[in-house]
Amino acid sequence: MDKKILIIEDEEILLDLLREKLRALGFKVFTASDGEAGLAAIREINPDLILLDIVMPKMGGFEVMEEMQKDPSIKDIPVIIISNSGQPVELDKAKQLGAKDWLIKTEFDPKEVISKVFNVLERTDSDYN
Amino acid sequence: MFSFLFHKKVAELKKEMRETKEDLLNVSSYLDDLFSFLPIAVCDLNPSWVISNTNKSFEKLTGYTQVEIVGERLEKIFLEKEKIKGIQTELLNLKEIEIKNVELTLITREEKEVAVNVSFAVRRDARGNIVGFFVGITDISKLKKIQDETEQKIVQRTKELEKSRKALLNILEDTEEARRRAEEERKKTEVIIKNFVDGMLAFNKTKKLILINPKAEEFLKTKAAEVLGKDIRVLKKKNRRWAQLFKTAGEGMKEVFRKEMAISKSFFLEITTTIVESQGKENLILVILHDISREKLIEQMKSQFVSVAAHQLRTPLSIIKWSLSLLKEEKEFNREEKDLVLKAYQTNERMINLVNDLLNVARIEEGRFVYEPKIVEFSEIVESVYNSLKEYARQKKIEFKLEISEGKKIVKVDVEKISLAVKNLIENALKYTPEKGKVEVSVKERKRRHELVFSVRDTGVGIPKDQQERIFTKFFRGANVVRMQTEGTGLGLFITKNIIEAHGGKIWFKSQENKGTIFYFTLPLSF
Structure with a gap:
């Protein structure tokens, strides 16, 4: 499996945990620890899936998605939000900006995050077919 | 012949004289009869004031027979002897037809005193010489008695009147005092109302504004003179704040308790409407506007902090x-290590x-x-929550049942929040029911009211009676529950109540300590 996954998350430990878990499953994992670096990485790597935090230094997750919307070359890359909060207004906003899924960190184990990743990747694959 | 004629004439004269004498006697007896018949006691006096004649009424009144009294001086039968002597002198100057009336006291033969009116008249002969006096005596004792009684009555009456007048004065004084006190009280109340920190409005039965204090004027940006006497329909068009007030309190002006009204982001009023029965008569509707901006600010800061x-x-x-x-x-990991991690x-x-929970409470409070x-x-929703808690119930060996009545129960709800409410109630029931107890969840439809009723019945520890009132307040936990299980935030029911009420439902419970509790809530059906 050579799918590229980009994790944009400012919390180093969570970032490491996810990276190790996904790497062990055979994904090519890239990381960025703020929105700005994340956006640059998206353009550079053109990943198959992005795991995106919302509250981050320099540029937040919503802003990253807004920037993506403006750029047709990266606009359709599937995004799974990983956040600390899950207010309906935030969920709505994420949906409008094209997020595929939303995870509240305290309510999901990394195991469940992984299964969401597989879900989204399968869906996007079938979309292409 | 002459002699014959003379004799005849003498005989005729004699006859005539006899006849005249007879006539005179007749007249005299007639007069005597009349005299004695007169109801007034009368007597004649000779010029030296000695009684010379009396009539029957005189005898009756004085008790003296004519024989006994004739020849006695008049003073004999009266108490005021000196006065009578004076009268005698006075009478000598009296003109012929004049009558003198004097009130005197008669002393009867039985020595009884009788009030009488005595009338004196002088008898004169053709040449005007005094030949005697007439005395008429009228018993006025009855009249006197009546007079006395009347006088007494008048005195009595006057006394009574005086008394009533005093009583009336007292009453008037009391009334005045009461009025003065009432006035003082009114002034006091007025000062209090005027300077009251809360806004105050009062409406009468017909929902016309009859009172507004300066604070309420300030809160509602209004002038008393412009709004007094106006009714709700007029007032609600006055300005935005008035409109908002009636929207919050309801135009029906039913009793509301501490309803919040946001005037701006930093200005909040709390509305309380009470119906006051004034002297059992007219119902007054009293509206209190309490400024809670500061409390709201502190609450907001606190919520923000918690958030x-x-x-x-x-x-x-x-x-x-x-x-x-x-x-x-x-x-x-070995078993011990695994257990530790778990x-x-x-x-x-x-x-x-x-x-x-804390975050939810903070959000509820922040709006x-x-x-x-x-x-x-x-x-x-209920099935999903029920299934997720089955394992927990099994571990606690609790008989865990779910009963859903037939028919669709379509609702318009925030799934996440309603799930939380349902979960909180079922979880509580399981948590506070001892092993081998029973927890029954049910969902029924109340067709007539177009709502559903959710209930959870447990055989748990119950809620102590004295704590039932506080069960839905934040951070509250029953004393018996705290002893049983230290874990728990006391926020679950507060959040649950807020969720249910925000969906237009109602939540309540019945509980008996050591027997169990049933929690109910309703939700309006959408179809």
Whole structure:
């Protein structure tokens, strides 16, 4: 499996945990620890899936998605939000900006995050077919 | 012949004289009869004031017979002897037809005193010489008695009147005092109302404004003169604040208790409407406007603090959760190590729940507990929660049942929040029911009211009677429950109540300590 996954998350430990878990499953994992670096990485790597935090230094997750919307070359890359909060207004906003899924960190184990990743990747694959 | 004629003439004269004498006697006897018949006692006096004649009435009144009294001086039968002598002198100067009346006291033969009126008249002969006196005596004792009685009555009456006048004066004084006190009281009340820190409005039965204090004028940006006497229909068009007031309190002006009204982002009023029965007559509607801006500000700051703190707590909690969850799967750990990791993981879950509860409460209080209603089948929500708690019930050996009545129960709700409410209630029931107890969940339809009723019945510890009132307040936990299980935030029911009420439902319970509790809530059906 050579799918590229980009994790944009400012919390180093969570970032490491996810990276190790996904790497062990055979994904090519890239990381960025703020929105700005994340956006640059998206353009550079053109990943198959992005795991995106919302509250981050320099540029937040919503802003990253807004920037993506403006750029047709990266606009359709599937995004799974990983956040600390899950207010309906935030969920709505994420949906409008094209997020595929939303995870509240305290309510999901990394195991469940992984299964969401597989879900989204399968869906996007079938979309292409 | 002459002699014959003379004799004849003499005989005729004699006859005539006899006849005349007879006539005179007749007249005299007639007069005597008349005299004696007169109801007034009368007597004649000779010029030297000696009684010379009396009539029957005189005898009757004085008790003296004519024989006994004739020849006596008049003073004999009167008490005022000196006065009578004076009268005698006076009478000598009296003109012929004049009558003198004097009130005197008669002393009868039985020595009884009788009040009488005595009339004196002088008898004169053709040449005008006094030949005697007439005395008429009238018994006026009855009249006197009546007079006396009347006088007494008048005195009595006057006394009574005086008394009543005094009583009346007292009453008037009391009334005046009462009026003065009432006036003082009124002034006091007026001062209090005027300077009251809360706004105050009063409406009469016909919902016309009859009182507005300066604070209320300030709060409602209005002038008393412009609004007094106006009714609700007029007032609500006065300005935005008035309109908002009636929207909050309701135009029906039923009793409301501490309803919040946001005037601006930093100005909040709390409305309380009470119906006051004034002297059992007219119902007054009293509206109190209490400024709670400061409390709201503090509450907001507190909520913000909790919110920030909770967010800050969530990040490390998720790191712990994820780390432990990876460790849980570590195959090289022995049983003891695995157990330790599992316990750490479970404790962290508790911490996450607590933080979530705090965050929810903070959001409810901030007014940020946003609801995202969707049309769903309510039974599905309950089934899903029920299934997720089955394992817990099995571990506690609790008989756990779910009964859903037939028919669709479509509701428009925020699924996440309603799930939380349902979960809180069922979880509480399971948590506070001892092993081998019973927990029954039911969903029924109340067709007539177009709503559903959810209930959870347990055979748990129950809620002590004295604590039932506080059960829905924040951080409250029953004393018996705290003894039983230290875990618990006391936020679950507060959140649940807020969720149900925000969906237009009602929540209540019945409970008996050591027997069990039933919690109910209703939700309006959408179809």
